[in-house]
Amino acid sequence: MTLPLTDPLDLERDHLVRSRAALARMRSHAEQLFSTGDKVAGDAYSSETLGRTLRQRVAELADDPRAPLFFGKLTFDVGEHAGSRYHVGRRHITDDAGEPLVLDWRAPLSRTFYQASARDPQGVAIRRRFGWAVGATEAALSGFEDEHLDRGEELGTASRILTEEIERPRVGPMRDIVATIQPEQDVLVRADLDASICVQGAPGTGKTAVGLHRAAYLLYAHRERLRRSKVLVLGPNRAFLSYIAAVLPALGEIDVEQSTVDELIARVQVRGTDAPATASLKHDPRLAVVLRQHLRRYVRKPVDPLTVTDGSWRWRISVDALVRIVDDVRREDPPHALGRERVLARVVALLLRQAEAKRGDSPPESWQRKMARSPDVRAFLDFAWPAVTPEELVFSLLSDPSGAADVLSEAEIAALAWEKPARTVRATKWSAADAVLIDEAAGLIERLPSYGHIVIDEAQDLSPMQCRAIARRSEHGSFTLLGDLAQGTAPWASRDWADTVAHLGKPGTPVVPLTTGFRVPAAVVELANRLLPALDVAVPPAESLRRDGTLRLSPVESVLPAAVAEARAALEFEGSVAVIAPDASAPALAAAVEAAGLDDERVIVLPASLAKGLEYDHVVVVEPADIVAAEERGLHRLYVVLTRAVSRLVVVHARPLPDALLP
Numbered sequence: 205m206t207l208p209l210t211d212p213l214d215l216e217r218d219h220l221v222r223s224r225a226a227l228a229r230m231r232s233h234a235e236q237l238f239s240t241g242d243k244v245a246g247d248a249y250s251s252e253t254l255g256r257t258l259r260q261r262v263a264e265l266a267d268d269p270r271a272p273l274f275f276g277k278l279t280f281d282v283g284e285h286a287g288s289r290y291h292v293g294r295r296h297i298t299d300d301a302g303e304p305l306v307l308d309w310r311a312p313l314s315r316t317f318y319q320a321s322a323r324d325p326q327g328v329a330i331r332r333r334f335g336w337a338v339g340a341t342e343a344a345l346s347g348f349e350d351e352h353l354d355r356g357e358e359l360g361t362a363s364r365i366l367t368e369e370i371e372r373p374r375v376g377p378m379r380d381i382v383a384t385i386q387p388e389q390d391v392l393v394r395a396d397l398d399a400s401i402c403v404q405g406a407p408g409t410g411k412t413a414v415g416l417h418r419a420a421y422l423l424y425a426h427r428e429r430l431r432r433s434k435v436l437v438l439g440p441n442r443a444f445l446s447y448i449a450a451v452l453p454a455l456g457e458i459d460v461e462q463s464t465v466d467e468l469i470a471r472v473q474v475r476g477t478d479a480p481a482t483a484s485l486k487h488d489p490r491l492a493v494v495l496r497q498h499l500r501r502y503v504r505k506p507v508d509p510l511t512v513t514d515g516s517w518r519w520r521i522s523v524d525a526l527v528r529i530v531d532d533v534r535r536e537d538p539p540h541a542l543g544r545e546r547v548l549a550r551v552v553a554l555l556l557r558q559a560e561a562k563r564g565d566s567p568p569e570s571w572q573r574k575m576a577r578s579p580d581v582r583a584f585l586d587f588a589w590p591a592v593t594p595e596e597l598v599f600s601l602l603s604d605p606s607g608a609a610d611v612l613s614e615a616e617i618a619a620l621a622w623e624k625p626a627r628t629v630r631a632t633k634w635s636a637a638d639a640v641l642i643d644e645a646a647g648l649i650e651r652l653p654s655y656g657h658i659v660i661d662e663a664q665d666l667s668p669m670q671c672r673a674i675a676r677r678s679e680h681g682s683f684t685l686l687g688d689l690a691q692g693t694a695p696w697a698s699r700d701w702a703d704t705v706a707h708l709g710k711p712g713t714p715v716v717p718l719t720t721g722f723r724v725p726a727a728v729v730e731l732a733n734r735l736l737p738a739l740d741v742a743v744p745p746a747e748s749l750r751r752d753g754t755l756r757l758s759p760v761e762s763v764l765p766a767a768v769a770e771a772r773a774a775l776e777f778e779g780s781v782a783v784i785a786p787d788a789s790a791p792a793l794a795a796a797v798e799a800a801g802l803d804d805e806r807v808i809v810l811p812a813s814l815a816k817g818l819e820y821d822h823v824v825v826v827e828p829a830d831i832v833a834a835e836e837r838g839l840h841r842l843y844v845v846l847t848r849a850v851s852r853l854v855v856v857h858a859r860p861l862p863d864a865l866l867p
């Protein structure tokens with residue numbers, strides 16, 4: 205005889221066992237369908253689509269025993285769900301009868317878990333949060349925390365489970381935050397697909413986390429639409445992308461593209477560099493005007509009539525008629541390549557009309573194709589509306605930008621012009637900024653595929669021209685823009701979100717602030733906030749949730765050995781360690797760390813320019829004065845670097861600290 209369970213934790217553990225078993229059944233069912241899928245689908249196309257869907261379903265149902273199956277529970281006492289209890293977890297789990305054992309965190313009802321409060325309980329009597337002990341092989345249910353919203357109890361950010369979660373040492377890649385999404389974050393995560401939003405958030409306020417969870421939410425809520433039109437996540441560099449790469453798969457979403465802007469637009473190999481002023485000029489939105497004008501010059505007014513020999517016939521189109529065709533298409537303003545097709549089609553249509561009138565019958569389609577290929581028609585087209593590739597257009601502009609005099613100053617034209625153009629387009633050593641121009645040119649020449657939704661992280665660093673490149677790819681979609689103006693380090697970094705969203709083609713996009721910091725301890729935030737007045741941007745300062753953590757400023761004789769000693773000392777604690785150094789001294793430091801035998805995989809030496817978006821439990825910042833001096837926006841870089849620490853920050857310096865950092 206088995207006795208009924210009475211201990212609430214035992215009951216929850218029992219629910220866990222049943223959920224696990226049900227998930228295993230769901231997965232084996234999906235696997236069975238997958239193996240028979242091609243036999244039931246009617247044709248190759250539906251077989252492939254079905255196969256893909258089922259394969260994805262099987263992957264979604266993978267049970268990672270280290271990922272808790274549920275993290276919350278709602279007990280309703282009022283409203284349409286009165287008397288019901290629901291567990292909330294990473295995915296839906298249903299029993300054999302189709303009854304839910306766990307609700308997906310993205311389901312409409314799960315929203316209550318994140319939004320219900322004592323003031324507005326939304327029918328919830330008790331919100332339960334579960335604590336888990338995550339071991340090497342599995343997660344064990346270790347306890348729970350109840351809020352009796354019906355009795356006015358609410359823990360908010362005082363929740364022990366939330367505190368433990370944000371104070372848990374960070375090792376390895378970024379984790380999801382489904383269990384502890386905060387109400388103001390949830391509002392952003394669940395914003396409507398058609399709504400573009402811009403999130404201005406201080407360091408560590410969860411912008412990246414919000415962006416990734418929003419992608420997962422949108423894929424759930426608009427699965428069909430987004431399966432076709434795709435979701436894209438843009439990040440600042442590869443290191444950052446690999447840091448965040450595991451979050452979406454952990455949430456069951458494996459079908460999201462993740463890329464940098466440079467990769468997104470890469471049509472040419474980048475082998476060259478620009479002087480800083482030239483690069484900045486190439487990122488200036490006036491270059492879009494210059495390129496457009498330059499392309500327009502390719503189109504020429506016809507000066508001769510067109511005569512086409514067709515066997516014993518000769519067809520003729522007058523100059524006037526040709527001019528009209530070219531003018532009409534110009535006015536319609538299609539992408540250049542499409543314009544060429546239209547001119548050709550209209551010329552052939554005129555020829556067809558003549559042929560019909562003279563021959564008294566309608567020539568076959570093959571005749572039209574023959575006319576379109578005829579050397580006379582080709583010669584006319586190449587004169588009036590020549591084909592040009594994006595690379596050729598930019599090559600031609602940079603070889604001789606003198607035509608841009610009405611848009612650019614003389615000095616700017618001189619800066620833009622290549623000193624010595626390569627002999628051919630193919631031999632050109634394109635710079636990263638040239639690649640941006642080539643993409644702009646591509647947008648003028650052809651239509652680019654558009655995404656359903658784009659999440660753009662560290663968006664403050666986008667140049668106007670990069671924004672335009674993204675806008676071209678979200679014409680019919682929406683975006684989530686995440687960034688912090690205070691962390692703008694690119695020479696063209698934005699000072700006002702209104703400019704960024706306008707360049708992205710969505711002026712008037714609302715800007716929503718996030719100010720509660722989940723990463724950086726209060727003492728460290730206080731130090732970093734000292735820099736804000738010098739950063740020349742209007743942003744609300746961060747407030748840290750974390751009262752733990754330490755900060756130490758350490759003046760030393762020589763920074764190299766001091767930094768190595770601090771890294772060694774940090775290894776005494778749990779968690780990751782980063783030594784963040786001015787780019788120029790990073791290699792020497794890396795060598796010193798290695799020579800000191802600190803080859804623990806928890807330690808990394810990071811050049812300041814690569815620290816953006818990342819976080820480490822223990823951070824040693826080396827020589828702030830050099831970090832500031834290394835680049836134009838050095839103070840912004842220092843702000844980024846100082847806000848990477850989760851628990852301890854040590855600043856070692858031989859030179860005086862920058863004035864802006866002093867109290």
Ligand SMILES: Nc1ncnc2c1ncn2[C@@H]1O[C@H](COP(=O)(O)OP(=O)(O)OP(=O)(O)O)[C@@H](O)[C@H]1O
Pocket residue numbers: 369370379380381384385386389405406407408409410411412413414688691722723816817818819847
């Ligand atoms: N609601 C939350 N619950 C638990 N942890 C959270 C929550 N929100 C954010 N975090 C954690 O706080 C840390 C910082 O989050 P994230 O990297 O998304 O911040 P960010 O605003 O993008 O920072 P930065 O401006 O430095 O790029 C991460 O470890 C993240 O998991």
